[in-house]
Amino acid sequence: MSGSRAAVAYGLARDAHAVSRALDLDGDALRARASRRLRALLDAAARAPFHASRMRDAGLLRAHALPDSELSAALAALAPVTKRELRDAGPAAFDGGRISGSWFSSLSSGSSGEPFRVHYTPRAWATLKHLVKLRSRRAAGMRLTDRVAILDAVALEQEGVSPLERAGRVRRISVFRPAAQVAAALAAFRPDVIYALPSALLEVARAHDDGAPRGGARHIFTSGELLTAAARITIERSFGAKLSDVYGTSETKEIAWECSAGSRHVNADVVLAEILADDGSVAPAGAEGDIVVTLLVNSAMPLVRYRTGDRGAILAGDCSCGRASPLLGVVLGREVDVLELPDGSTRSPYSLTMLLERIPALVQYQVVQTERDVLRVTAIAARDADRDELSRSITDALRGDLPPDVRIEVVLADHLSRGARAKIRVVQPLAAAQ
Numbered sequence: 001m002s003g004s005r006a007a008v009a010y011g012l013a014r015d016a017h018a019v020s021r022a023l024d025l026d027g028d029a030l031r032a033r034a035s036r037r038l039r040a041l042l043d044a045a046a047r048a049p050f051h052a053s054r055m056r057d058a059g060l061l062r063a064h065a066l067p068d069s070e071l072s073a074a075l076a077a078l079a080p081v082t083k084r085e086l087r088d089a090g091p092a093a094f095d096g097g098r099i100s101g102s103w104f105s106s107l108s109s110g111s112s113g114e115p116f117r118v119h120y121t122p123r124a125w126a127t128l129k130h131l132v133k134l135r136s137r138r139a140a141g142m143r144l145t146d147r148v149a150i151l152d153a154v155a156l157e158q159e160g161v162s163p164l165e166r167a168g169r170v171r172r173i174s175v176f177r178p179a180a181q182v183a184a185a186l187a188a189f190r191p192d193v194i195y196a197l198p199s200a201l202l203e204v205a206r207a208h209d210d211g212a213p214r215g216g217a218r219h220i221f222t223s224g225e226l227l228t229a230a231a232r233i234t235i236e237r238s239f240g241a242k243l244s245d246v247y248g249t250s251e252t253k254e255i256a257w258e259c260s261a262g263s264r265h266v267n268a269d270v271v272l273a274e275i276l277a278d279d280g281s282v283a284p285a286g287a288e289g290d291i292v293v294t295l296l297v298n299s300a301m302p303l304v305r306y307r308t309g310d311r312g313a314i315l316a317g318d319c320s321c322g323r324a325s326p327l328l329g330v331v332l333g334r335e336v337d338v339l340e341l342p343d344g345s346t347r348s349p350y351s352l353t354m355l356l357e358r359i360p361a362l363v364q365y366q367v368v369q370t371e372r373d374v375l376r377v378t379a380i381a382a383r384d385a386d387r388d389e390l391s392r393s394i395t396d397a398l399r400g401d402l403p404p405d406v407r408i409e410v411v412l413a414d415h416l417s418r419g420a421r422a423k424i425r426v427v428q429p430l431a432a433a434q
């Protein structure tokens with residue numbers, strides 16, 4: 001991160017009211033705001049050589065002249081872009097073709113392990129890193145005075161050193177500590193709110209069961225991994241807290257947040273989310289596909305139809321909370337995690353997790369393709385579950401979807417192995433396991 005703090009402070013002051021009020025906009029006003037921002041973004045993209053040539057090929061260079069009704073169809077002519085393409089483009093993907101000293105940036109590693117840096121204008125940074133997060137936390141019931149514990153993939157010596165932590169209201173706790181130590185640190189800090197990966201909270205919940213002290217919290221926010229229905233129940237019961245799940249990526253920041261009615265609302269004023277079918281067309285409501293997003297407020301390094309690598313669906317219908325923003329269905333699975341089976345067929349992580357999601361006694365799991373014809377499911381059972389029956393349920397659930405020559409091994413465990421940034425990779429194909 002670089003850039004000017006004064007410019008961010010200005011962005012915060014200038015946009016705080018509009019960003020917070022955007023949650024209450026009706027559908028027409030929300031779409032109008034998104035269209036206006038999309039036009040401005042495309043103007044910035046046309047100043048970046050990498051995007052300009054792609055937009056020319058798609059006939060999109062004069063998008064600012066199109067009426068709202070034609071804008072989304074015009075955008076659909078533009079091929080989606082991957083992290084690798086943007087990384088290879090370098091400064092050609094920046095507004096004006098070069099970096100500015102006033103920009104902020106963040107670096108992501110991701111499951112591929114290749115670092116990728118995204119640059120933001122100070123105003124976009126203020127909106128995406130601060131205002132959008134703040135409004136969804138506040139809508140979920142968080143207060144400005146809350147004490148916040150963050151279970152994070154930080155080295156032990158990095159705990160407690162940031163300015164916010166020294167001020168006393170925030171505490172980072174390393175997930176590399178044993179779960180009993182994490183539980184003890186939470187109990188000592190007494191947070192009102194906890195941010196964490198679901199897997200880290202499940203480990204603490206098991207430590208609670210084994211007698212570790214319960215710190216409690218009023219609200220828990222999870223992100224970064226698949227959250228199963230069973231995991232949600234286990235975590236809420238163990239901590240006595242309400243849980244809300246957030247979906248985002250380190251490049252785009254938060255894409256969708258969970259309201260108190262349990263729906264995941266897209267932050268449609270700052271990000272346009274599209275679901276693409278396998279043939280590249282925009283999928284209809286309810287249909288699963290690749291999540292592709294356009295970040296509407298950042299002109300520094302435009303992300304236009306950017307492939308998140310995740311799968312999901314835009315749901316039909318409205319949320320009972322009354323907010324007009326689109327609803328995002330289950331989000332999981334990196335595209336690269338597709339399994340190739342001995343008969344030449346493939347399975348998406350989504351299809352496997354949908355089958356396993358239906359098993360109530362299965363709290364957490366990981367599917368690893370150890371051989372081309374062997375899938376090993378490491379499973380963590382609910383506390384009162386019949387373990388033999390759980391093993392059978394897992395085998396039966398997957399059996400119906402897999403060729404007969406694929407062997408299914410089920411291992412009941414207390415712990416799953418962690419990957420990059422301490423995340424649990426739910427489905428791991430053969431190539432990645434080697």
Ligand SMILES: [Zn+2]
Pocket residue numbers: 259260261262263265319320321322323
């Ligand atoms: Zn809602």
